[in-house]
Amino acid sequence: MDASLVLIQFLNGMQLGVLLFLLASGLTLTFGIMDFVNLAHGSLYMIGAFFCASLTFWTGSFVWGLLLAIPCTALVGLAVELVVIRHLYARDHLDHVLATFGLILCFDTLTQLVWGPEGISVPLPSWLDGQVTLPGDIVFPTFRLVIILGGLVVAGGLYWLVNHTRLGMLIRAGASNRTMVGALGIDIQTLFTAVFALGAVLAGLAGMLIAPITEASIGMGNEIIITAFVVIIVGGIGSMKGAFIAALMIGLIDTMGRSFLDDLFKLVMSTEAAETSAPAVSAMLIYILMAVILAIRPQGLFPPKVR
Amino acid sequence: MAGIMLETQDLQKSFGGVTATDHVSLQVEEGECHAVIGPNGAGKTTLIAQLSGMLPPDDGAILFNGKDITRLTAQRRSHLGLARSFQITSVFMGLSVLDNVALAVQAHSGHSFRFWRPARQDAALRGPALEMLEKVGLQDRANGLASEMSHGERRQLEIAMALATGPQLMLLDEPMAGMGPEESGRMVQTLKGLEGITMLLVEHDMDAVFALADRISVMVYGRLIATGSPAEIRGNEEVRQAYLGEAA
Amino acid sequence: MAEVSATGPAGRLSRISVTNGFMLASLVALAVVPVIIYAAGNAFWLDIATRLVVLSIAAVSLNLILGFGGMVSFGHAAYLGIGAYCVGIPTYHALFGEFEMIASNNGFFHIALAVAISALFALIVGAICLRTKGVYFIMITMAFGQMVFYLFVSLEQYGADDGLVITSRSELPGIDTGNPLAFYFLCYGSLLAVLYLVHRIVNSRFGMVIQGAKGNEDRMRSLGYSTYIYRLAAFVIAGAICGYAGALLGNFTSFISPEMMDWAASGELMFMVILGGASSVFGPVIGAAIFLLLEQLLSSFTVHWHLPFGIMLILIVLFVKGGVSGLLDRLGR
Numbered sequence: 020m021d022a023s024l025v026l027i028q029f030l031n032g033m034q035l036g037v038l039l040f041l042l043a044s045g046l047t048l049t050f051g052i053m054d055f056v057n058l059a060h061g062s063l064y065m066i067g068a069f070f071c072a073s074l075t076f077w078t079g080s081f082v083w084g085l086l087l088a089i090p091c092t093a094l095v096g097l098a099v100e101l102v103v104i105r106h107l108y109a110r111d112h113l114d115h116v117l118a119t120f121g122l123i124l125c126f127d128t129l130t131q132l133v134w135g136p137e138g139i140s141v142p143l144p145s146w147l148d149g150q151v152t153l154p155g156d157i158v159f160p161t162f163r164l165v166i167i168l169g170g171l172v173v174a175g176g177l178y179w180l181v182n183h184t185r186l187g188m189l190i191r192a193g194a195s196n197r198t199m200v201g202a203l204g205i206d207i208q209t210l211f212t213a214v215f216a217l218g219a220v221l222a223g224l225a226g227m228l229i230a231p232i233t234e235a236s237i238g239m240g241n242e243i244i245i246t247a248f249v250v251i252i253v254g255g256i257g258s259m260k261g262a263f264i265a266a267l268m269i270g271l272i273d274t275m276g277r278s279f280l281d282d283l284f285k286l287v288m289s290t291e292a293a294e295t296s297a298p299a300v301s302a303m304l305i306y307i308l309m310a311v312i313l314a315i316r317p318q319g320l321f322p323p324k325v326r
Numbered sequence: 327m328a329g330i331m332l333e334t335q336d337l338q339k340s341f342g343g344v345t346a347t348d349h350v351s352l353q354v355e356e357g358e359c360h361a362v363i364g365p366n367g368a369g370k371t372t373l374i375a376q377l378s379g380m381l382p383p384d385d386g387a388i389l390f391n392g393k394d395i396t397r398l399t400a401q402r403r404s405h406l407g408l409a410r411s412f413q414i415t416s417v418f419m420g421l422s423v424l425d426n427v428a429l430a431v432q433a434h435s436g437h438s439f440r441f442w443r444p445a446r447q448d449a450a451l452r453g454p455a456l457e458m459l460e461k462v463g464l465q466d467r468a469n470g471l472a473s474e475m476s477h478g479e480r481r482q483l484e485i486a487m488a489l490a491t492g493p494q495l496m497l498l499d500e501p502m503a504g505m506g507p508e509e510s511g512r513m514v515q516t517l518k519g520l521e522g523i524t525m526l527l528v529e530h531d532m533d534a535v536f537a538l539a540d541r542i543s544v545m546v547y548g549r550l551i552a553t554g555s556p557a558e559i560r561g562n563e564e565v566r567q568a569y570l571g572e573a574a
Numbered sequence: 575m576a577e578v579s580a581t582g583p584a585g586r587l588s589r590i591s592v593t594n595g596f597m598l599a600s601l602v603a604l605a606v607v608p609v610i611i612y613a614a615g616n617a618f619w620l621d622i623a624t625r626l627v628v629l630s631i632a633a634v635s636l637n638l639i640l641g642f643g644g645m646v647s648f649g650h651a652a653y654l655g656i657g658a659y660c661v662g663i664p665t666y667h668a669l670f671g672e673f674e675m676i677a678s679n680n681g682f683f684h685i686a687l688a689v690a691i692s693a694l695f696a697l698i699v700g701a702i703c704l705r706t707k708g709v710y711f712i713m714i715t716m717a718f719g720q721m722v723f724y725l726f727v728s729l730e731q732y733g734a735d736d737g738l739v740i741t742s743r744s745e746l747p748g749i750d751t752g753n754p755l756a757f758y759f760l761c762y763g764s765l766l767a768v769l770y771l772v773h774r775i776v777n778s779r780f781g782m783v784i785q786g787a788k789g790n791e792d793r794m795r796s797l798g799y800s801t802y803i804y805r806l807a808a809f810v811i812a813g814a815i816c817g818y819a820g821a822l823l824g825n826f827t828s829f830i831s832p833e834m835m836d837w838a839a840s841g842e843l844m845f846m847v848i849l850g851g852a853s854s855v856f857g858p859v860i861g862a863a864i865f866l867l868l869e870q871l872l873s874s875f876t877v878h879w880h881l882p883f884g885i886m887l888i889l890i891v892l893f894v895k896g897g898v899s900g901l902l903d904r905l906g907r
Contacts, residue, residue: 056709106892112709113646117848118891120841124884132878245720245837248713256709295731302728306721310702313714317705378796404798412796418789420853429786432779433798439807440779448779491798 023157028278029271034163036270037170041225042247043254043262044177045218051257051323052190053211055104056112058119060222060247061240062126063099067092067223068235069130072139081143085227089220096219100212108211123241131237138236147231166228173224174263181259190214246273249309255319265320269305276301330389331356331495331524332377332408337386339372346372347383348548354495359517359525361535364545365568370528371413373545374499377526378410379403390495404433409493413500413528415480417487419473423464426472426483427455430490458486462516478509485516495524502531510534544568597856600863604762612755620754626866627761628822631768633846633858635815640844641852642776643808644788646712649699649719650843653692653813655835657820659726660688662738662830669741681744681751685821692817693810695722700809704802719840726832737831744825751825761822765859768815773855775811784808845887 042064049055070091075084103122107115147162181187189210226240233239250269254261280301284293300307312320332354339347346369354360362370375381377388379400388396395403417426428451432438435450445451459465462482467475472483481501488496501517502510514537517525529535535542536556543553546568552559559565608623632654639645661684667677676687699718703711727735743751750756775781787794787801794801824830833839842865850861868886872879 050709056712103888103892110891112712113848114891116646116648116712117845118888120845121884121887121891123838124880124887128878128881128884132881241838245717249717252710252713252717256713298728298730299725302724303721306717306724309714309717310698313702313706317710380792380796399800400792400795401798401800404796410796412793416790416793418786418793420789421785425782429782430797432782433794438779438783438799438804441775441781442778444774444777445779445782446777451779487797 023155025279026155026157027159028274030157030159030163030167032271032274033167033267034170034270035274036267037167037174038225038229039243039247039250039270040174040263040266041170041221041228042243043250043266044174044259045221046247047251047254047257047259047262048190048214049218050251051259052214053108055108056115056119057104057218058116058244059099059122059126060218061242061244062123063092063096063219063222063240064226064243065130065235065237065240066095066126067226068141068230068239069134069139069226070223071227071230072141072235073134075141081141081147081231084141088227089224092223093216093220096216096223097212099219100215104215105208105211127237127241134235136237138234139230140234141230143231162231169228173221177221177259186210186213246305249305251319253309253312253319255322257323258319258321261319261321269308272308273301273305276304280304329356330354331391332526333389334373334377335387335389337373337376337388338384339369339376339381340384345548347376350386350545350548350550352543352550352553354524354526355541356524357522358540359527359538361527361529361539361542362545363529363532363535363542367547368545369548370545371499372548374410374413374497374526374528378408378497404491407492407494408497409488409491409495410497411481411484411488411499411501413503415477415484417472417480417483419471421472422468423470423472423475423483424452424455424459424468427458427486427490428452430487431455431458434491455490458490459483461489461519462486463512478505478512481505481509481513482516485513489520489523493523495526496520498525498527498529500529501527502529502534505531514538593854593856600856600859601766604765608755608758608762612758617754620758622866622870624754624758624761624826626862627758627765628819628826629843629846629866630859630862631761631765631819631822632816633843633850633862634765634768634772634855635812635819636843637847637852637855637858638772638775638815639784639805639808639812640847641854641857642781642788643784643805645704645805645809646715646844647703647809647812648712648716648837648840648844649722650715650812650816651835651837651839652719652722653696653816654820654823654839654843655722655726655830655832656692656695657688657817657822658824658827658830658834659732659738659820660684660691660817661744661821661824662740663732665740665742665744666732666738679742679745681746684744684825685818688817688821689814692820693814696810696813697806700806700813704805704809716837716840719835720837723832723835723837726835733831735832737829737833740824740828740830743828744821757826761826764818764822768818769855769859771815776855780804780807849890 042060046057046060049057067088070088071084074087074091075081078084078087099122103118107118143162147165149161150158151161151164152158181190226235246269250265251262253269254265281293281297284297330353334350334352337347337350350373362373364370372381376383379398379402383396387394390403390406390408393406395406418429421429425446428445431451431454432445456465456468459468462485464479464482464486467479472480475483485501502513505513510531514534517538527535527538539556541553542556542559544551544559544565551568552562552565554562604623604627608620611619611623632650636647636650639647664676664678664684664687667673668679671677678684699715703714703718706714726732732738743757745751749760751760776785783794783799783801783804787799787805791801823834846861846865847858848861849864850859851857868883869879872882
């Protein structure tokens with residue numbers, strides 16, 4: 020393997036990592052503040068992708084499509100919170116899991132009814148569709164680089180939001196002490212709704228960004244959501260910092276594993292054995308990592324202080 | 327003079343910046359009922375949690391019959407003869423009253439990897455369980471569900487379960503909490519009737535404390551400020567100021 | 575918790591005998607109706623009945639840990655898949671060679687393999703998951719389930735995500751497994767055995783411990799129980815039984831693919847348990863029956879039957895008083 024290939028796969032891993040972070044941050048926010056488990060978070064990712072696809076065709080521009088899809092996804096998030104989710108906060112986790120499992124079935128079928136069973140590919144404008152040459156003669160798709168940078172900007176924004184704004188102060192206070200926020204005279208219901216909508220937008224944004232690469236398709240959220248679960252389990256449920264570090268770690272390990280594990284195995288076993296076992300092991304790599312981390316730290320890498 | 331059954335040496339525990347247990351050195355003598363009193367937030371429940379093995383102390387040691395048990399799990403301590411009752415009633419609501427006590431008996435009659443014989447027809451469990459219910463006066467309620475009992479009855483059941491583990495020492499975390507005068511009077515009678523069992527009692531009900539305790543320790547902000555006989559504690563100036571002040 | 579139930583002991587007693595009568599009637603119906611169906615030459619409904627009985631075994635095994643043990647495992651379909659591939663892979667090698675050590679059509683071998691591998695997997699997963707609580711537990715069981723899914727997706731030799739065709743059913747002495755009715759009764763007999771086994775387990779000393787640990791683990795530990803090891807044992811037993819169900823399922827469908835252990839499949843198993851009432855041993859069988867009938871009914875109206883199904887699921891959780899757990903309590907009484 021040569022160095023530039025490793026660098027390219029490193030960047031691909033970063034790209035997966037920032038997408039995972041967008042998904043995981045919403046999950047970890049809703050869990051940290053509302054103690055709510057949302058299996059249907061992946062559905063918002065899918066909805067974001069489909070909105071973006073339709074709006075891109077309608078406006079003729081991916082950028083406009085994306086910008087308009089963001090408020091649309093937020094509206095869906097608000098509606099779901101109002102109709103279903105807010106009645107579940109006081110219930111136990113089993114109820115959360117069952118109801119949001121029901122939501123997934125609804126979302127998948129509704130999406131199929133509206134957009135049809137086929138996936139929709141999203142065209143990129145030419146200035147995004149090309150490739151850039153990075154230092155060291157590495158040729159890398161422009162759009163993927165944009166995803167990485169965009170994701171990092173959003174991560175920075177979230178950091179600022181959580182640590183330096185009034186909303187963030189409430190979020191942090193709420194995560195550690197729910198009754199205290201209530202005692203401050205804050206309408207806790209509004210806070211929950213806002214946070215849920217924020218999580219929906221973050222998930223939707225991830226879907227919008229991936230749509231031009233993979234196309235928008237039914238059930239796309241159900242695969243990646245499990246990986247996002249692994250991210251927040253590894254990072255420590257409720258921790259934003261944990262979600263960020265774990266997302267990049269999982270993104271890199273998964274991508275690198277799939278690309279280079281067979282080469283690595285060939286160093287210690289026969290070519291044939293390596294080629295048979297490497298795909299199986301790389302498919303399980305992040306779960307094995309999760310198992311190891313949990314065996315050492317059952318609460319994840321960065322468990323929130325009060326819980 | 328009886329020996330020392332339970333001893334803490336410089337026990338410390340803090341949460342963030344709050345010191346819940348501050349260099350606590352306490353001695354419970356064999357056969358006595360030792361009460362720990364103090365205002366809310368004094369760290370009494372945290373102390374019980376460390377003694378019973380639910381919470382690891384930051385520093386210091388816990389000795390039980392001279393053996394260091396600081397790092398032992400709750401279940402190991404139970405097998406050494408340390409039982410506890412919980413401040414928030416924790417009986418098994420979905421099970422019958424007798425089932426609750428039988429489960430406690432079962433914990434101390436060998437391992438439970440017995441998959442076939444019905445536990446509810448097991449005389450080795452039911453017999454001793456009924457005996458414990460008699461001790462707390464609940465024998466008539468044996469077949470009712472725990473969820474159908476009154477609060478006071480659940481607290482009695484809680485004592486029966488602790489007794490069923492055959493303890494040398496019982497840690498009682500506010501056994502009278504939430505009770506009316508009549509119920510707590512009954513609880514005092516129940517606890518008085520338990521002979522040969524050493525007790526560490528955390529309680530707010532001063533009538534109950536002075537009726538039961540042989541010695542009293544006073545805890546304020548995680549620190550023990552005094553230990554002595556009930557009469558000594560009543561007369562202690564520091565205690566009056568810190569705690570009993572308004573009552574005296 | 576504090577409310578006083580209106581049903582007195584006498585009321586409960588009559589409820590129990592009604593439940594028992596209902597269970598008996600259902601089991602008799604499951605023994606008789608398929609014979610009539612088969613005599614009438616209706617292969618389709620015999621297939622449904624077989625699927626019902628096999629999925630019931632899986633749901634009953636899940637209920638041992640979910641309903642009685644309070645362990646919300648969202649990866650239980652993985653054991654169905656493992657069991658099915660424990661039939662598929664040896665049969666594949668018996669036909670195409672290689673790996674002669676496991677190449678076999680022997681049903682006893684298939685079942686032993688399915689039970690052993692499932693138990694082993696449950697041991698590893700349980701050992702890690704049971705160190706955690708609540709949401710962690712749900713998500714980790716889910717993630718491990720998905721790991722098995724991806725493992726089989728990556729195995730090109732066994733068809734990857736296209737799946738694997740099982741060309742002949744497991745061979746068992748004295749039973750013509752190729753005959754649909756004989757195979758049905760193999761499954762039905764297995765269900766009876768599993769129901770009896772789980773009934774004995776939940777009422778034994780061991781069963782009392784896992785039920786106690788469900789209610790209040792701290793309490794159990796202060797009584798002197800090492801709850802972890804008992805819960806782990808229950809987790810392994812449930813996995814092993816479900817692996818057995820998987821071996822039957824693999825035989826039955828004769829086509830196996832990773833999809834059967836997707837997390838949606840785990841969700842469906844969970845739904846069966848909850849629907850039927852998680853605090854009785856027999857409940858999941860009712861749940862599985864309702865689920866399969868709903869599936870048939872709704873899908874006969876529309877290909878988009880997941881929509882009404884999903885809405886129903888949400889409504890059940892939202893409006894059945896006290897949520898699903900409340901329903902469980904009332905069904906259990």
